[in-house]
Amino acid sequence: MIVSTKGRYALRVMIDLAQHIEDGYVPLKEVAERQGISEKYLEAIIKLLVENGLVSGIRGKNGGYKLLREPSDITAWDVISVTESDFNAVACLSPGAPVCDRARICATLPMWMDFNEELKSFFGRYTIEGLAGTASGETALQK
Amino acid sequence: MIVSTKGRYALRVMIDLAQHIEDGYVPLKEVAERQGISEKYLEAIIKLLVENGLVSGIRGKNGGYKLLREPSDITAWDVISVTESDFNAVACLSPGAPVCDRARICATLPMWMDFNEELKSFFGRYTIEGLAGTASGETALQK
């Protein structure tokens, strides 16, 4: 598959946090239970979200995690691009990839570049707020 | 990256065959030399293209491979969907995946399904003919 469980779970965590935004800091244990995902595994995932400024955590009793921006201001792209290790169309377009000497004559490069843009644009259209409200069938897409 | 070298190389093979369509059956050796890719590796890749009815090969002297349909009638999607082992948004949507009991309440499922459609639609817009003509900068997208 294209999006790993890491990305999928990260999104579910973000949505869960959005759905319990009134509770302040939410312990990961609760998220893990509600989502039916191993807490230990989620730790590794949420670490990425913390490092990239999407959520913040505080330790100790009454600690937990909370979103750092409004759910309406966080897109699926923000989350996926941070959790998926190399979310680029092809290796040639990965950051740090060696310069390809065929680039000038490559018949497929423009398509891959377009695809990269499309990824950004597609997932940028879904916000955490929109996704969090999808439970009973409304569309998650913002109008 | 999202599309493996297998998919990328397959596309380049198809484009190369389209560019030498006048020559009848084209030996893989020539394709490999022109493209700068190991012939042995290409063998494994073109096998998939043969099995899926995109090209046909005949053995012996003067043998080689040729496209089975018009370049204008083959899309990038046709090629990629056959060479990439699991070109689906997420594991839940892979053929043969176990039924997910969260499907009914899954906040992200609709987005993944949309993404699957988008993949098909995006790569379906690029034909081998269009890509084969991109060498000197015209757009590969059909109007």
Place this chain on the structure above:
DNA sequence: CTAAATTCCTATCTTGTCAATAGGTAATTT
């Protein structure tokens, strides 16, 4: 009929990532 060319088939190898588990340390509150 033989030799060359070519596809086709099977097996192996290395490397890396995913997906997950485990055991602990540091900080905070009650």
Place this chain on the structure above:
DNA sequence: AAATTACCTATTGACAAGATAGGAATTTAG
């Protein structure tokens, strides 16, 4: 002081990517 919680580091098993290698089967040319 004890409980809670985030944070850190290491390890494991399974699997796919990305090749490489050697040979068997088929066809044509001479």
